[in-house]
Amino acid sequence: MGLESSCDETAAAVVVFEAGHAYVASSIIASQIEAHAPYGGVVPEIAARAHVAIMDQTVLKALEQAQLGFTDLTGVAATAGPGLIGGVMVGLLTAKAIALAQGLPMVGVNHLEGHALSPRLEADVPFPYLLLLVSGGHCQLLAVKGVGDYQRLGSTIDDAVGEAFDKTAKILGLAYPGGPAVEHAAQSGDPKRFDLPRPLKGRPGCDFSFAGLKTAVARAAAILSPLSAQDINDMCASFQAAIGDVLVDRTRQAMASLPLPAEVPGRFVVAGGVAANETVRARLKELCDEQGWSFFAPALDYCGDNAAMIALAGAERLALGLSDGLGVHARSRWPLDGDAAHAAPKFKTGRKGPKV
Missing domain, CATH: 3.30.420.40 (ATPase, nucleotide binding domain)
Structure with a gap:
């Protein structure tokens, strides 16, 4: 199972990953467009509260659509960053709770890695x-x-x-x-x-x-x-x-x-x-x-933020023997190429620097 909550979509999905090939058994995305539309952009506090309100229902809908239960899962993954920290924490804590309750391996996924691997949901x-x-x-x-x-x-x-x-x-x-x-x-x-x-x-x-x-x-x-x-x-x-x-x-x-x-x-x-x-x-x-x-x-359904790509990234990592403990933490920033980000940062720190 994958969970995504890094911005303004609350998403849960179940992906079956066998022999290097993925099958999306379910993908549920609850959008917050109406909540943020009056402001012309995403308001972090509104987004975080919305994730809290509907994450549990979204998880249950994903399992129902896949016709599976918690005991059928073999692993759980969630976006651990980068993103709006309040939202990231909601999905990550939910995944930790599921992993702890079911005794499942847990993977904290880099949201950007989810996008990077997303075409592999449907194509070789x-x-x-x-x-x-x-x-x-x-x-x-x-x-x-x-x-x-x-x-x-x-x-x-x-x-x-x-x-x-x-x-x-x-x-x-x-x-x-x-x-x-x-x-x-x-x-x-x-x-x-x-x-x-x-x-x-x-x-x-x-x-x-x-x-x-x-x-x-x-x-x-x-x-x-x-x-x-x-x-x-x-x-x-x-x-x-x-x-x-x-x-x-x-x-x-x-x-x-x-x-x-x-x-x-x-x-x-x-x-x-x-x-x-x-x-x-x-x-x-x-x-x-x-x-x-x-x-x-990727198909249009998997271009925007979604949990299927997070589930795939988690499954691919588990297949390589890579997993995280329950101590994995949420990050607002998390470059895919950490060495390059530290050696040649695109942004300088400082009060007057870019918001990113």
Whole structure:
């Protein structure tokens, strides 16, 4: 069983993992969109209280959907970070209680590892592969060499791509959550109308930057205010095109720098909430076709936060003999490549530093 509560989804799932292949027996996700919509973003205190209120019911629904009981489980996993610490604690403590009561092995899963392995829920995606992790809180390129073995190639130096989508939606007065709203509006817009910047495009390395793009959207919107419906559609289409250009450029750089043996074919995975964006998927698929790489992405149900990917990550770790005791603690920050994060941090500490 896997539990996920790192942000604003309370999720529980049961995954059967045998001979390296996964089958999702159940996946329950309780969204908090209505609770956070009036604020235009996730409020940590509201999220934590909502997790407390419905986590037990979500667990029972997952078992019911899988037609199993607690005694049928062979292990339990939960997101132990990174994320909103109040929410992370709810799922992790629930998993500890189940593990203690049933005498089961317990795994504290890195939420990012869940995303990294999520395509393996439905497809045979052998290691190694190049991963583009794009979500509301993360944007990074990693070489995935195996379970627990990740090498960071590049990361955002300011904001995540999903956060840029949400902020653009807020600037333009679109509904929350912003990502789907921007994508929908862009379908009726002209992607060439607004000449928006492509931060770091063409620069050496694989890092990202989206703060300047958000600022450009805000300035263009202020000049045109009040915005017509077509103005909003065109702005969304132009913004989405800029995002696509940046992601393709940075991914191309990573493909060129990824140290792969000659006999290993190129495999590319895009995962995370923004991977549900059809335009982004299509642009990255075109890049893979151009480079002769295989393209993988999780099903739309497993792009956003979900517990099936956490259950899979836990099962893959248990299959390798890796587990945690009940003393595993919740973490608000937890990089996949800890060595790179400590050796070359993208963010400096300090009162005036970025919120991340």
